[in-house]
Amino acid sequence: MSKSGKSSGAIGLSRRNFLIRASALSMVTGGVEMTAPALAKAAIKTNAKVVIVGSGLGGIAIANRLKRDLDGVKITIVDRKEIHNYQPGYTLVATGIWPVDKVADRNSDLQPAGIEWVQEMATEFNPEANFITTDSGRKIPYDFLLVATGLHLDFDKIEGMDIKHIGTNGLASVYPSPQAASATWQAMDTFRQKGGEAVMTLPGTPMKCAGAPLKMTFMLDDRLRQAGKRDNSKITFHSAGSNIFGVPVINENVLSRWSKLGIETQYKSQLTAIDIGGRRATFIDPSTKDKTEVPYDFIHVVPPMRAPDAIKNSSLSYQDGPMASGGWLEVDKFSLQHTRFPNVFGIGDINGTPRGKTAATVKKSAPIVAQNIIDAIEGKVLSGDRFDGYTSCPLLLREGSAMLLEFDYAGKLTPSIPFVEPLQDSYFAWLMKYRFLKPAYISVAKGRV
Amino acid sequence: MYEIWLGMNIFYELALMYLPLLFVVFLVWAGLMIYAFQKKALWSRGIKGAIVGGIIATAIAFLAVPYITKSSLGELGYWFDYVTLIGVAAMYGAVAAALIWPLSSPKVR
Numbered sequence: 001m002s003k004s005g006k007s008s009g010a011i012g013l014s015r016r017n018f019l020i021r022a023s024a025l026s027m028v029t030g031g032v033e034m035t036a037p038a039l040a041k042a043a044i045k046t047n048a049k050v051v052i053v054g055s056g057l058g059g060i061a062i063a064n065r066l067k068r069d070l071d072g073v074k075i076t077i078v079d080r081k082e083i084h085n086y087q088p089g090y091t092l093v094a095t096g097i098w099p100v101d102k103v104a105d106r107n108s109d110l111q112p113a114g115i116e117w118v119q120e121m122a123t124e125f126n127p128e129a130n131f132i133t134t135d136s137g138r139k140i141p142y143d144f145l146l147v148a149t150g151l152h153l154d155f156d157k158i159e160g161m162d163i164k165h166i167g168t169n170g171l172a173s174v175y176p177s178p179q180a181a182s183a184t185w186q187a188m189d190t191f192r193q194k195g196g197e198a199v200m201t202l203p204g205t206p207m208k209c210a211g212a213p214l215k216m217t218f219m220l221d222d223r224l225r226q227a228g229k230r231d232n233s234k235i236t237f238h239s240a241g242s243n244i245f246g247v248p249v250i251n252e253n254v255l256s257r258w259s260k261l262g263i264e265t266q267y268k269s270q271l272t273a274i275d276i277g278g279r280r281a282t283f284i285d286p287s288t289k290d291k292t293e294v295p296y297d298f299i300h301v302v303p304p305m306r307a308p309d310a311i312k313n314s315s316l317s318y319q320d321g322p323m324a325s326g327g328w329l330e331v332d333k334f335s336l337q338h339t340r341f342p343n344v345f346g347i348g349d350i351n352g353t354p355r356g357k358t359a360a361t362v363k364k365s366a367p368i369v370a371q372n373i374i375d376a377i378e379g380k381v382l383s384g385d386r387f388d389g390y391t392s393c394p395l396l397l398r399e400g401s402a403m404l405l406e407f408d409y410a411g412k413l414t415p416s417i418p419f420v421e422p423l424q425d426s427y428f429a430w431l432m433k434y435r436f437l438k439p440a441y442i443s444v445a446k447g448r449v
Numbered sequence: 450m451y452e453i454w455l456g457m458n459i460f461y462e463l464a465l466m467y468l469p470l471l472f473v474v475f476l477v478w479a480g481l482m483i484y485a486f487q488k489k490a491l492w493s494r495g496i497k498g499a500i501v502g503g504i505i506a507t508a509i510a511f512l513a514v515p516y517i518t519k520s521s522l523g524e525l526g527y528w529f530d531y532v533t534l535i536g537v538a539a540m541y542g543a544v545a546a547a548l549i550w551p552l553s554s555p556k557v558r
Contacts, residue, residue, distance in 0.1 A: 097519060400520030416452060419529050427520050427530040431537075434518050439462030440455060449455045 043071035048377045051132060051140055053122045054148035055079035057445055058348035058362045058369075060110045062146055064447030065370035067112040070377070075115040076140060078122050078132065082107055084445075085178055086438055088359050091212050091396060094174040094184040095219040097434070103178045110445045122149070125314035127341040144343045144373055147329050149311060151208060151349040151357070154304040159273035159282075161301060169276050170298040174212055184216075187298060188223060195229030196297030197236075199281055201271045203304040204240030205326055208349045208357035211393035211405070213237075213302050214245065214254055220300070221261050222398035235263045236294075238283055240270035246355065247411040250395075253423050257397070271301065307350055316344065318352050328352030333409065334386040336369050343376060345369050353389065354409050359437075360392030363444045370447075390414060394433035397425055404429035478548055485551035495554025502553065503546030510541035 050066060052059045055077050063075050084107045092098035111117065120134035131141040153175055155161045163176045167183025170191055174181050191198065200217045217237055224230040237244060237258070244265065245251040258265065266283075269292070273282035281299055283292045305326070311317055312327025316338065323330070329346040330339050333353045338344035347369050349357040356365075364387065371384035389409025394402045405422050406414050413422045420428070443449045464471055485492075514537055515521050525531055 400515070400524040401526070421527060421529070425524070425526040427515065427524045427526065428533040430520050430524065431518055431533060434520075436459050436463075439459040439466070442462045443455070443458035449451075449458050 043069055044374065044378065045071045046377050047072050047074070048143045049074045049076070049141065050144045050146065050373070050377075051076045051078060051142035052146045052148060053078045053125075053132060054150055054348070054350075055081065055084070055107050055111065055117075056148060056150050056348060057359055057441065058366060059146065059148035060084070060107070060445045061362060061366040061447055062148070062347060062370050062373070063115060064110075064112045064445070065366065066373065067114060068447060069370070069374055073377075075112075076118055076142075077111065077115060078118045078120060078134060078140065079107070080119050080121050082119070084110055086441060087209070088433075088437060088441065090174050090178065090181040091209075091215045091219070092434070093178060093181040094172070094188070094216065095223065095396070095399075096185045096189060097399065100178050100182040102438075103181070105442075110442070112447075121310075123310050125310060125316050127314070127316055127338075127344055130343070142343075144376060145341075145345070146369070146373065147311065147316065147344065147346045147350055148348050149308050149350050151305050152308045152312075154205075154306050155301075157304045158271055158301065160276060161274050161303070162276065165276050169279055170296060171274075171276055171301070172216075172299065173301040173303070174216055175208075175302065184300070188220060191298040192220075192223045192227040192229055194297075195224060195227075195233035197234050197295060198224075198298040198300075199294055199296040200235065200237045200300045201281075201302050202237070202239040202241070202244060203302055204270055204286060205304045205306060206323075206328070206352075206357065207302070207305045209393070210245060210357070211395050213300065215396040216300050217258070217263060218261075218395070218397050219399070220298070221263060226399070230262075236266060237263060238266045238269040238271065238294075240268070240286060242267050247405075247407050247413075249411075249413065249423070250405055250407070253403075254395075274299070274301070311350060316341065323352035326352070333389065335372055335382050335384065336365060336387055337372055337376070337382065345373055345376075355389050355407075355411075356391040356409075358391045358393065359441055359444070360406070361390065363440070363449065364388075364390040366444060366447070388414075392416075394429050394437065396430075396433065400430055401425045401427060402429035402433055404432060474544065474548075478551075481548065481551040485554055485556070488556035490551060490554035490556050492550070492554050495550050495552075498553025499546040499550035502549035503542040506545030507535075507538045507542030510538035511535065514538060514541075 050073055052063055063077055066073055084105045086103040089098055089103040093100050120136050122132045123135045124133040131139050133139050155163055165171050166173050166180045167186045170187055172184035172187040174184050198220055202213050224233050243251045268285045269283040270286050271281055272284045279296055281294045281296055307327035316329055317327040318324040318330045329350045329352055331346045331351050332339055336346055348362050368384035368387050372382040375382045392406040394404050396402050404420055408414050415422050
């Protein structure tokens with residue numbers, strides 16, 4: 001289905017809506033329009049065929065950038081989903097701050113005009129022959145491939161877990177969907193009326209938004225205090241590893257705060273099974289295999305995460321090393337170019353890089369990946385900046401306050417604004433999360449920042 | 450430089466989100482300006498009222514914005530929080546001043 005050909009129905013209305021909005025805004029702003037400095041560059045002529053698998057933030061941001069900077073490029077986006085979920089907003093929904101409708105947009109509103117949108121899912125990658133196969137059996141050839149599939153939430157690794165029950169029996173999980181986030185708030189809201197035993201979990205795999213389990217823990221504590229039920233409640237955080245966050249300075253800061261709040265931690269404690277009706281969770285020590293059964297009134301489940309099967313089972317994934325078991329995409333961590341197939345690039349959660357599975361990572365890496373793809377199309381040496389692994393996490397501390405954490409591959413704190421104190425309780429950081437980061441996200445998706 | 454560009458984009462997207470409200474405010478302001486021009490308003494004598502109104506609106510916004518954004522004044526942790534809040538409040542103040550100016554300027558006829 002060609003997006004340029006969809007001039008009727010929802011897309012047509014949406015465009016008309018956009019034009020009306022743009023005209024009105026132009027009147028209000030005195031005709032000033034947001035035009036990226038890059039627009040001044042002359043578009044490079046090419047007839048290259050670029051296939052982008054995945055229409056999350058990374059896929060759409062690159063599509064917009066390539067469409068703007070390349071004249072004649074044929075872009076195909078492969079992804080069935082029509083709704084674009086603003087995942088950084090899930091924790092706000094799951095803690096009762098935002099209504100659920102604030103995190104849903106339409107993919108068609110964010111994609112550039114003049115691309116082909118194949119609303120199917122990629123099931124096989126064949127990088128040796130430069131084509132992918134979709135779930136309808138269709139083979140789509142490419143000159144250049146961008147893998148932007150996101151990752152797979154491996155709830156199947158937790159025996160007895162069923163995401164359909166999130167919201168009932170004290171079962172919560174912010175990750176699967178906006179609906180799960182909303183149901184998580186129902187479970188939290190019900191729990192805080194009485195209080196009791198709360199169990200928070202963290203898997204041992206690489207994961208997206210590694211701050212989310214911490215935010216959920218801080219916010220649960222705050223919600224219990226607001227309800228006057230903190231004194232008769234216990235919160236225990238079970239980490240499958242030996243810490244709660246991969247950046248040591250942040251790990252220590254959060255643990256210090258939790259100590260003051262009375263939040264306990266258990267290490268080497270990996271959730272392996274859950275009895276939803278009986279409200280009992282089974283944890284295992286990954287090294288000794290000792291099992292512990294824990295009763296709870298509220299549990300926040302964070303599943304193990306890995307690459308989707310289509311990537312994991314392909315030759316694009318790591319074949320050995322620590323990233324191989326998760327099937328992550330084998331890319332150079334600085335250029336995000338595949339290390340064995342130079343016409344393949346990766347962006348976002350799928351990349352097997354040391355850190356960075358957040359929207360902020362996409363914000364910083366999208367211009368680099370786009371430039372590198374353009375260079376590859378032109379047959380030049382890649383000239384994009386070295387990606388430093390930047391990621392960011394506005395860590396909610398309680399309703400109304402957060403810390404704005406930014407760091408790189410090395411775990412060094414890298415605040416964008418020099419005045420910002422990363423480890424300071426801050427209204428500014430809260431305001432960023434509450435009001436300003438979604439507009440920033442949309443700007444990234446449109447390829448402007 | 451990048452942060453300035455990012456900030457401009459954030460406000461652009463925010464404006465798109467709140468476009469109907471902005472459009473109504475713009476229409477009201479435009480209507481007031483046309484009315485004041487027709488009545489040959491003495492603009493220079495209306496500035497003081499606009500500034501005072503803007504300052505009052507800024508003060509009100511300074512107190513109200515934290516609560517509107519599900520926080521509170523007690524959560525202002527350090528100087529950058531105050532600068533941020535003053536900046537946001539000043540934007541409300543500027544809008545209020547723009548609306549008050551045509552009203553506070555004495556009319557010749």
